[in-house]
Amino acid sequence: MALARKLFTALLPILAYVLLRAIHLTLREVRVGEAPVGPCILAFWHGEQQLLLGVRPALPLVAMTSASEDGRLQAKILKYFGIESVVGSSSRRGASALLALTRSLRAGKSGLMAVDGPRGPRHEAKAGVVQLARSTGLPIVAVRATTRSCWTLSSTWDAFQIPKPFARIEVRYLEPLWVGQGTTRKQIEKQRSTLNLRLGVDRET
Template identity: 40%
Template sequence: MRIDPSKLSRPISMAYRLWCRSLRFQDVGQEHLDCAAAQGRRLIYAIWHDELFPLVWYATRKGLTVGAMVSQSRDGELLAGIIESLGIPTIRGSSSRGGVKALVSAIRLIERQGHDIVITVDGPRGPRHIVKEGAIHLASRTGAHIMPVRVSMKRAHIFHKAWDKFQLPWPLTRCRVVFGEPYAVSRSLDEAGIAQERSQLEKRLEALDAELSGLTQSQEPSC
């Protein structure tokens, strides 16, 4: 017998809040957020699907005005309930289902309501750490800058059988969140241009690996 995801959202949301409150966060790249805010830029936070768990909570902890794109699957319905319980509006749709409608809704959220958007750029079904087109199209249509964001969890359970190798941080563990430098994409892109932008975003996300380990320091941005 299938359980209605809407009936699970409330108890799981409560457990999620308690879990995340135990996590200890450190962030790197706050200057990039400050610079974007000073210039009045809207941002598209590009994250990997397996690093989603602590980042949704962290967005609310930072007081970021964001909306989140969530798939129309049953799992997405449960996730949407949890995210909305944190006061974050959701946009239902993905590259595999409801993509055009979701893109239109995201554009409205950015342009009319002044929200930034969080997108798992390799979701909802992968392949893992391969950027899809959604964030690129959204940035091109709105002029919002893409900000790569990564998180490392000092201790986490990895679901190796899941397509994304989803990471579940242990309670009380330390999470290091890295904000990369935001950048713009062209307002006019053909298929080759989209492919190039996807590859660039993958490289920018991968380039944050050293900062996740604390091996490098962010450069002061020139606002």
């Protein structure tokens, strides 16, 4: 029984990747706004990551995943998609993960961050992404990926969405948000509120 469980755990990321990749190949992207072509921090809501993963811009990406068992599974799946991961969150191993993420961004990669994590409240951006933008000098590019054709896991706190085959995905890129290195704590809060407003409009395609 233990061997079967270990085998299933080892195969699950591969099986998930194959299934998701097959779905992603059928997706139809409708792009609104200009996709970034240089290093940036892509900021999105939890729950939309699988929609975005299928139509993401062609950038070398690094994501922060949680230190939970689910987060480690996600990191393994992202690896198959060619996306680097650092394991941690604002509540577990956060400082070391943020440092590793900062190093990757300074080395030329772009960040992929669900900004209302790790456990919500849903659709409420945290200040961490603004602080990361301040320390790296990279702009924050808010992005929404929405569709009417998806499976929604209503039992999850973030209403996690998985696109259905041949779904039409609207990907909306907003204007870059720049954060100066001299930005104060009060200004960081203002920038966080601005990001929240940019991401906050729910759209369905």
